[in-house]
Amino acid sequence: MSNSDSSGYHLHSNQPVEIRVYDSALQPVDRGVGTLERKNLPPGIYRVELRAGASSDEKLIRLEPGQIYEDLNLQLFFASVVPLPSTRTFDQQHLAALQDLSVRLRVPSATATTELVVLIRVVSAQNASRSDIDFSGYTIRLLNAKLNPVPEFSEALEVNQHYGWCGVSAGLEAGGHLLRIESTSTKKTIDQALFLPAGWQTVVCIPMGPHGPMLEACSLQMLPTGQGGFMPTLELNMDLALSLEVATTGLAAGRSLVPRVQIGELLARKFWNPMLGIIGAYCMFDPTTSSNDTPNSPKTNMVFKLKSRDDAPLLKEVLDNLNTLMPGHPDVAAIAEFYREATGIETRSPEPVAWPPTLCIGYKQLASISDVGRPLFEENSLAARARTWLTPCGPWTAWPSGKTRNYTILNYAWQKSFSLRGPKRARPLSSASNIIGRYVDEISKTEERPPEVILSQLSDEFLSANTGLPISTVHAARMEPAALEASEQLEFDAAVDFDPPKEESSS
Amino acid sequence: MNDFHFAVVVGIDFYPGIRNLNFARGDAQSFANWLRDPVGGAVPKDNVELILEQGPFEKPDDAKPTRDAVNRALRKLHSVARVSFKEDPTRWVNSRLYLYFSGHGLAPEPSEVAVLMADATDDILGNNIPCALYLKYYEKSQDFREIVIFSDCCRTEKGDAPIFGPPFTPDDKNFGSVISALGFAAQYKNVAYEPAEPDDAARGFYTRALLEGLAGAAVDPSSATGEINSTSLQNYLRARVQQLTQGKRNPQTPGMYADPAAPIVFRQGAAPPKYNVQLLFPAPFHGRVVLLDGKFGQIDTHIVNGQPWQKTLPNGLYEVRPDPPAPGVVFASQGTFRVLGGDVDVQL
Numbered sequence: 001m002s003n004s005d006s007s008g009y010h011l012h013s014n015q016p017v018e019i020r021v022y023d024s025a026l027q028p029v030d031r032g033v034g035t036l037e038r039k040n041l042p043p044g045i046y047r048v049e050l051r052a053g054a055s056s057d058e059k060l061i062r063l064e065p066g067q068i069y070e071d072l073n074l075q076l077f078f079a080s081v082v083p084l085p086s087t088r089t090f091d092q093q094h095l096a097a098l099q100d101l102s103v104r105l106r107v108p109s110a111t112a113t114t115e116l117v118v119l120i121r122v123v124s125a126q127n128a129s130r131s132d133i134d135f136s137g138y139t140i141r142l143l144n145a146k147l148n149p150v151p152e153f154s155e156a157l158e159v160n161q162h163y164g165w166c167g168v169s170a171g172l173e174a175g176g177h178l179l180r181i182e183s184t185s186t187k188k189t190i191d192q193a194l195f196l197p198a199g200w201q202t203v204v205c206i207p208m209g210p211h212g213p214m215l216e217a218c219s220l221q222m223l224p225t226g227q228g229g230f231m232p233t234l235e236l237n238m239d240l241a242l243s244l245e246v247a248t249t250g251l252a253a254g255r256s257l258v259p260r261v262q263i264g265e266l267l268a269r270k271f272w273n274p275m276l277g278i279i280g281a282y283c284m285f286d287p288t289t290s291s292n293d294t295p296n297s298p299k300t301n302m303v304f305k306l307k308s309r310d311d312a313p314l315l316k317e318v319l320d321n322l323n324t325l326m327p328g329h330p331d332v333a334a335i336a337e338f339y340r341e342a343t344g345i346e347t348r349s350p351e352p353v354a355w356p357p358t359l360c361i362g363y364k365q366l367a368s369i370s371d372v373g374r375p376l377f378e379e380n381s382l383a384a385r386a387r388t389w390l391t392p393c394g395p396w397t398a399w400p401s402g403k404t405r406n407y408t409i410l411n412y413a414w415q416k417s418f419s420l421r422g423p424k425r426a427r428p429l430s431s432a433s434n435i436i437g438r439y440v441d442e443i444s445k446t447e448e449r450p451p452e453v454i455l456s457q458l459s460d461e462f463l464s465a466n467t468g469l470p471i472s473t474v475h476a477a478r479m480e481p482a483a484l485e486a487s488e489q490l491e492f493d494a495a496v497d498f499d500p501p502k503e504e505s506s507s
Numbered sequence: 508m509n510d511f512h513f514a515v516v517v518g519i520d521f522y523p524g525i526r527n528l529n530f531a532r533g534d535a536q537s538f539a540n541w542l543r544d545p546v547g548g549a550v551p552k553d554n555v556e557l558i559l560e561q562g563p564f565e566k567p568d569d570a571k572p573t574r575d576a577v578n579r580a581l582r583k584l585h586s587v588a589r590v591s592f593k594e595d596p597t598r599w600v601n602s603r604l605y606l607y608f609s610g611h612g613l614a615p616e617p618s619e620v621a622v623l624m625a626d627a628t629d630d631i632l633g634n635n636i637p638c639a640l641y642l643k644y645y646e647k648s649q650d651f652r653e654i655v656i657f658s659d660c661c662r663t664e665k666g667d668a669p670i671f672g673p674p675f676t677p678d679d680k681n682f683g684s685v686i687s688a689l690g691f692a693a694q695y696k697n698v699a700y701e702p703a704e705p706d707d708a709a710r711g712f713y714t715r716a717l718l719e720g721l722a723g724a725a726v727d728p729s730s731a732t733g734e735i736n737s738t739s740l741q742n743y744l745r746a747r748v749q750q751l752t753q754g755k756r757n758p759q760t761p762g763m764y765a766d767p768a769a770p771i772v773f774r775q776g777a778a779p780p781k782y783n784v785q786l787l788f789p790a791p792f793h794g795r796v797v798l799l800d801g802k803f804g805q806i807d808t809h810i811v812n813g814q815p816w817q818k819t820l821p822n823g824l825y826e827v828r829p830d831p832p833a834p835g836v837v838f839a840s841q842g843t844f845r846v847l848g849g850d851v852d853v854q855l
Binding site: 049 | 670
């Protein structure tokens with residue numbers, strides 16, 4: 001092939017999409033984010049794949065001999081849980097429902113300082129299938145900061161089976177709330193932590209799946225109260241929604257996937273929708289693993305560093321603005337701690353947080369800093385207690401509802417007795433011993449040899465690799481005299497989550 | 508037959524503590540059939556441990572298989588291998604272990620695929636087989652020269668689910684470097700903003716594409732011997748599963764951890780299958796067209812007379828052009844189309 005015959009392409013998207021190119025034999029040719037340029041390719045037909053979060057699209061392109069194919073406006077027609085025009089899952093009925101719920105609160109309150117809108121909808125490109133999923137059998141509850149149900153909230157739920165949505169909206173007292181969706185078919189529910197700041201309406205859109213509402217995939221937006229309800233172009237447009245989808249997908253996995261230019265756009269929109277500012281600020285950090293784990297730390301330490309040191313002044317400004325827009329918001333407190341860790345600069349004197357941040361990455365950050373002697377949680381608050389209850393829920397903070405119920409029942413008694421016996425101390429080493437003991441016990445049963453013989457043959461490195469415990473923790477646990485007699489310590493969550501093996505034969 | 512190839516195949520439909528599936532056992536049985544087929548995996552019958560759940564069960568505590576069944580099957584096979592390769596180390600060069608799972612799954616971390624056993628519940632997620640951790644054990648122990656794992660399960664994120672490696676003491680040897688491939692049906696925590704299909708409909712796509720690929724559809728186009736290897740299979744699975752789930756409520760993108768520089772060869776002498784393609788032209792168009800392959804090589808010509816043009820074509824990208832070029836005639840997608848894994852009607 002002479003140079004004059006060779007081809008190439010220049011592909012660009014203003015969206016934060018990953019672009020992949022494949023040749024006609026399915027072989028990958030190229031990949032990148034936002035822009036791809038290539039020369040000296042054989043002429044032919046190529047497949048271009050666009051991907052962001054869970055959304056993808058593709059097109060075939062022709063590279064003619066001696067020509068550079070150019071498409072500088074690649075667009076991903078993606079799925080969005082918020083009913084936004086120009087997305088693959090837009091539904092006019094759902095947008096109308098959301099706007100109506102946003103304007104006409106179903107549970108109004110004369111003393112309300114904040115508002116909440118919850119819309120659960122079938123997010124489907126196929127409108128015909130939206131009425132297939134049954135909405136009966138679900139109850140939405142909202143608990144206030146005192147963990148009491150908000151009166152009339154559940155009863156006000158409006159269900160539109162035909163168009164595949166249900167929703168409710170209310171005027172409320174600002175502060176922490178728990179969103180709980182109960183199903184009649186299963187008793188298992190989770191509580192999702194929300195913080196509703198004064199002067200803002202929080203909009204929660206939740207996709208409805210065949211097994212019920214999928215809180216893990218929900219979307220949180222905010223808009224100023226009294227502006228006339230949710231307007232897609234003002235609070236959120238298609239490109240911002242795509243950045244948000246990529247951002248929340250990344251945050252759920254504990255990392256930032258959004259290019260800096262898109263983070264800038266998220267931050268710029270925080271005055272209209274502060275949730276974009278919160279998520280954009282979290283995305284300014286990249287996690288790195290710290291090697292100096294300690295015996296008291298059951299997991300590897302994660303340290304968050306700014307993507308660029310040049311971002312420090314910008315982040316400081318963002319923090320100041322978010323503090324002004326939403327004073328006392330626990331996510332802003334968490335971002336401030338990220339900032340302090342990354343720069344060594346204190347933005348404010350830390351006030352104890354009583355309610356968990358809405359994003360799990362922030363809650364974990366506050367918890368890990370509290371663990372190293374900088375108390376950030378109000379004593380015996382929900383935030384202080386719920387840190388050990390967390391259950392995966394996408395990027396959001398959530399835990400099994402049973403934990404909240406137990407906390408409510410026990411809280412009074414705990415408070416009464418706290419002053420007499422002091423707080424219970426964590427015993428991570430014994431927990432580690434239990435995990436090691438159970439693993440060794442499983443080997444013992446499989447290989448039919450005594451556990452003490454097996455333990456003596458296993459190195460700390462091997463045990464660490466096969467149990468997920470840091471080597472230093474394994475080493476410290478093996479120093480404990482009764483490391484393998486730990487079965488009575490089932491109180492530790494990490495251990496109760498694993499059943500000992502049972503005897504059986506394979507077929 | 509490949510006398511030193513071994514396999515453990517697991518399929519679980521009934522999960523009394525989670526939700527039942529419908530096709531996982533069938534998928535596992537189909538994969539076991541391919542393994543035993545002399546023109547498929549050619550694995551001796553006695554070397555295949557097929558573990559199909561035999562439910563339904565009333566309670567999670569009664570449900571089997573558990574980790575124990577899988578671990579015992581693995582131990583049985585690697586014990587046989589250890590004896591055999593100790594006796595004659597030259598056998599090791601031709602050895603391979605297949606692991607296939609079909610059932611519920613999760614991802615405790617981005618690089619892991621943990622398949623839930625039948626006794627798992629929403630509260631006891633530790634009853635799982637973490638494929639990446641098992642792979643690491645066997646890479647180190649060098650019981651087999653090649654390790655192939657296919658895991659047809661979801662990879663929902665469960666960061667706090669405990670994982671435990673295989674319950675075997677280390678038995679590190681020095682036969683040589685191990686080559687591996689770990690294939691999985693979905694990317695890490697691939698949150699779908701559309702409601703999921705019933706699990707089984709989504710789950711079947713991966714094994715369907717896998718069996719198609721191994722049967723011939725994943726032939727390496729650069730191979731003169733009709734080779735199907737881990738690289739060509741990986742490329743085929745990605746494209747085919749994406750195609751099968753496109754527009755579905757829960758689109759899937761499968762993945763595979765494998766070294767392209769050291770591909771595992773599954774088969775030689777496979778002929779790429781051809782599919783029926785019906786080319787439909789816009790009504791006003793009449794005249795001569797040319798059919799080109801993905802490198803603009805001419806395949807055929809045709810005179811369009813109002814009727815569809817029937818062709819049989821292998822997987823690939825193609826283009827139909829008016830010949831000679833006709834100004835003003837624009838075919839849909841500029842006349843380009845794709846054939847992948849099945850018959851297709853193309854509206855030009």
